[in-house]
Amino acid sequence: MKAEIISVGTELLLGHTVNSDAAHVARELAAFGIDLEHVQTVGDNAARLEAALREALSRSSLVVCTGGLGPTDDDLTKETVARVAGLPLVEDAASLARLREYFGTRPMGENQLKQALLPAGAEAFPNSVGTAPGCAVPVGADKFVLLLPGPPSELLPMLAGSVRPFLERRTGEVIVSTMIRTFGIGEGAAAERISDLMQGSNPTAATYATDGEMFVRVTAKGASEAEARALAAPLVGAVCERLGDVVYGVDVPSLEAVVVAGLTDAGLHLVTAESCTGGLLAKRITDQPGASAVFETGLVTYANSTKTRLLGVPEEVLAAHGAVSPQTASWMADGARLRQGGDLGIGITGIAGPDGGTPEKPVGLVYIALSAPDGIWLRVMRPQGRYLGRNWTRQRAASHALDLVRRRLAALPMEAERRENIGARAPDGA
Amino acid sequence: MKAEIISVGTELLLGHTVNSDAAHVARELAAFGIDLEHVQTVGDNAARLEAALREALSRSSLVVCTGGLGPTDDDLTKETVARVAGLPLVEDAASLARLREYFGTRPMGENQLKQALLPAGAEAFPNSVGTAPGCAVPVGADKFVLLLPGPPSELLPMLAGSVRPFLERRTGEVIVSTMIRTFGIGEGAAAERISDLMQGSNPTAATYATDGEMFVRVTAKGASEAEARALAAPLVGAVCERLGDVVYGVDVPSLEAVVVAGLTDAGLHLVTAESCTGGLLAKRITDQPGASAVFETGLVTYANSTKTRLLGVPEEVLAAHGAVSPQTASWMADGARLRQGGDLGIGITGIAGPDGGTPEKPVGLVYIALSAPDGIWLRVMRPQGRYLGRNWTRQRAASHALDLVRRRLAALPMEAERRENIGARAPDGA
Numbered sequence: 001m002k003a004e005i006i007s008v009g010t011e012l013l014l015g016h017t018v019n020s021d022a023a024h025v026a027r028e029l030a031a032f033g034i035d036l037e038h039v040q041t042v043g044d045n046a047a048r049l050e051a052a053l054r055e056a057l058s059r060s061s062l063v064v065c066t067g068g069l070g071p072t073d074d075d076l077t078k079e080t081v082a083r084v085a086g087l088p089l090v091e092d093a094a095s096l097a098r099l100r101e102y103f104g105t106r107p108m109g110e111n112q113l114k115q116a117l118l119p120a121g122a123e124a125f126p127n128s129v130g131t132a133p134g135c136a137v138p139v140g141a142d143k144f145v146l147l148l149p150g151p152p153s154e155l156l157p158m159l160a161g162s163v164r165p166f167l168e169r170r171t172g173e174v175i176v177s178t179m180i181r182t183f184g185i186g187e188g189a190a191a192e193r194i195s196d197l198m199q200g201s202n203p204t205a206a207t208y209a210t211d212g213e214m215f216v217r218v219t220a221k222g223a224s225e226a227e228a229r230a231l232a233a234p235l236v237g238a239v240c241e242r243l244g245d246v247v248y249g250v251d252v253p254s255l256e257a258v259v260v261a262g263l264t265d266a267g268l269h270l271v272t273a274e275s276c277t278g279g280l281l282a283k284r285i286t287d288q289p290g291a292s293a294v295f296e297t298g299l300v301t302y303a304n305s306t307k308t309r310l311l312g313v314p315e316e317v318l319a320a321h322g323a324v325s326p327q328t329a330s331w332m333a334d335g336a337r338l339r340q341g342g343d344l345g346i347g348i349t350g351i352a353g354p355d356g357g358t359p360e361k362p363v364g365l366v367y368i369a370l371s372a373p374d375g376i377w378l379r380v381m382r383p384q385g386r387y388l389g390r391n392w393t394r395q396r397a398a399s400h401a402l403d404l405v406r407r408r409l410a411a412l413p414m415e416a417e418r419r420e421n422i423g424a425r426a427p428d429g430a
Numbered sequence: 431m432k433a434e435i436i437s438v439g440t441e442l443l444l445g446h447t448v449n450s451d452a453a454h455v456a457r458e459l460a461a462f463g464i465d466l467e468h469v470q471t472v473g474d475n476a477a478r479l480e481a482a483l484r485e486a487l488s489r490s491s492l493v494v495c496t497g498g499l500g501p502t503d504d505d506l507t508k509e510t511v512a513r514v515a516g517l518p519l520v521e522d523a524a525s526l527a528r529l530r531e532y533f534g535t536r537p538m539g540e541n542q543l544k545q546a547l548l549p550a551g552a553e554a555f556p557n558s559v560g561t562a563p564g565c566a567v568p569v570g571a572d573k574f575v576l577l578l579p580g581p582p583s584e585l586l587p588m589l590a591g592s593v594r595p596f597l598e599r600r601t602g603e604v605i606v607s608t609m610i611r612t613f614g615i616g617e618g619a620a621a622e623r624i625s626d627l628m629q630g631s632n633p634t635a636a637t638y639a640t641d642g643e644m645f646v647r648v649t650a651k652g653a654s655e656a657e658a659r660a661l662a663a664p665l666v667g668a669v670c671e672r673l674g675d676v677v678y679g680v681d682v683p684s685l686e687a688v689v690v691a692g693l694t695d696a697g698l699h700l701v702t703a704e705s706c707t708g709g710l711l712a713k714r715i716t717d718q719p720g721a722s723a724v725f726e727t728g729l730v731t732y733a734n735s736t737k738t739r740l741l742g743v744p745e746e747v748l749a750a751h752g753a754v755s756p757q758t759a760s761w762m763a764d765g766a767r768l769r770q771g772g773d774l775g776i777g778i779t780g781i782a783g784p785d786g787g788t789p790e791k792p793v794g795l796v797y798i799a800l801s802a803p804d805g806i807w808l809r810v811m812r813p814q815g816r817y818l819g820r821n822w823t824r825q826r827a828a829s830h831a832l833d834l835v836r837r838r839l840a841a842l843p844m845e846a847e848r849r850e851n852i853g854a855r856a857p858d859g860a
Binding site for chain 2: 007012013014015016017018019020022023024025026027028029030036037038039040041042043045048052208272274277278279280281282283285286287289290291292295296297298299300301302303305306310340353354355390391
């Protein structure tokens, strides 16, 4: 099956909005193996939309339109599609009921009511977030135009809740995607390790790199969800085995979610002491609802005096080794754990840049220490190649800290990071 | 002049990449008043790209292609455009010299060298970041195709450094854009206040809302930059005057940048104490290079015990009013300033959700207090309408804290927030 996307909205042509909708729809189509060869963007202009529709329908049997379904005068998509399909607009009772429920006792104008009109014979897609329903409009004997809302907050639930089932019925196939998430391996190295596993057509495996993490998506098609899952499982297992313990989770939302869940299961409290990341690690931990069960205290110790006052980093350590040193990171982690009352402590100190580097301590150098009752583990993040900026450096350093905690919680080997005695460790109970 | 964009790349059609390039290019075109009526996306396929090019050139005199300029076999854009334009590819000496400089002593293959070939008569656009130059290819007597690289990190400098000057020469116009940034007013209210100022065609004013902030962009065209600036200045002044002190800056990068600069100028140190924002405020402050001059200590006091231990919030205050209360926020701000040694202290406590709300203290309720030697100022952020999520609530609360500091530093009226005595203020010197 061939498909096209038509994105409708003058805001896209003015560059006010980035067209993320097209990518969301494209991923759904790709999961079903539906070929997407063209995406067109047109403004809120009925003549140009009609021309784009006719062109798309001449080439493809499925056309997906996003945007232009709302209540205002420049929302023209539904009317234009109905005209091209030769279908009158008729009131859809279920959509009208949902609209009335949405508005409750608030008054609802004519323009709002028009959202309950759908081309005759169309299948309504309920909008769980906003007011405008989507729909699948039959065109001739065997073609369809899908009308979907423009705001991603409305589009995404409709893709999962209505479009995917629609495509499953049309194709007789159910798609299951599994995301294998890793930290600590590059996309190139990962692709090399699993290159033979990426050759299949069902299930498929593909790599994605983003924000310093690397994901592998395994997608399988089957006649039922159970069949698709059964197809995917061996490949998921093989990818995980090849990649080893850099895999931090399968179908989990994030590294921080895994860490918060792991701390919760273990009944442990983490205390963070951050210098160059400046609160980013604490922010990522507290992005998780329920973090309060495992996270009570985070310190941003930007100044040396604060490192000494709140964490007990000795002034002599700072003077002898500098604020950016393995010794300071270790004292910070110990101080976080022992002085602030945690089971595990993290210390992060480094040079996020763009300024402040020296030949010995270049921009991008970050030390990350994990303190536990039985020792200290240290990671060193060194600048590699081109400096990727302050944000990237901070994000990556916080991820390293989370990964240290993850490996500790999962009892994974940490030999590379083991430091029995960093030379200046705070005695327990200090 | 009419223009079209053709985005080239199979990764766009698979949904691996969101097409932000089209928005970047669209904004440049809009600034020159060039009409953009179509954006097409095609994969790395010469036949479909050629068809898209011919269609675009039949409708428009300027076609902008992004992507497909690199060294690999599926980078076909330049070859396809040259064929459509009927121009041979010839070596561009300056582009070749830049390539050799980029690679230095590293070996460079044939595929890399092909990047120095440009359609005969094309104007080269140097790539300041990557390897593939862009160019402007003349097509017939009066049309042009611009070839630009796909990676945004390469595209954006080329838009500013080469495309804008090219369009200035073609149109005889220079474009100047000014961004007026506000916090504390909605887009609708702002548009109402300046609706008459948004009617002009040169200069123009348009509103943008993002992440709870609202911006007004004023754009002017003139025969020279000085002329464009002179045209824009009165409108910029008028918009700022209408909007009043919700304007936090003109052509500034962010609210946090304004706050860090203001603290630096005033020689003041800020200490933050965060509960529901969990480090996000500290993170935003330390996003700014140079924040260490004004920010030494940030505390994430997620647990009540930490609020008492590090900030001195009395257990009786927590017991009587709860952790989410104006009293606790005020004590946190005082504690941050007095116990941690700052000139100004911020305390934030609230319910970021999605759980944890009660009828009296609903999800989305946040108290933000600013402590200074001469008093405490309090902002209350109440949930309005639909809950917009944990991230939004935390982001907005941090912005309110920054805005409180900004207003203090700028000596703006803060009557609405003034609390002489919150009922439980820590005595100075506590």
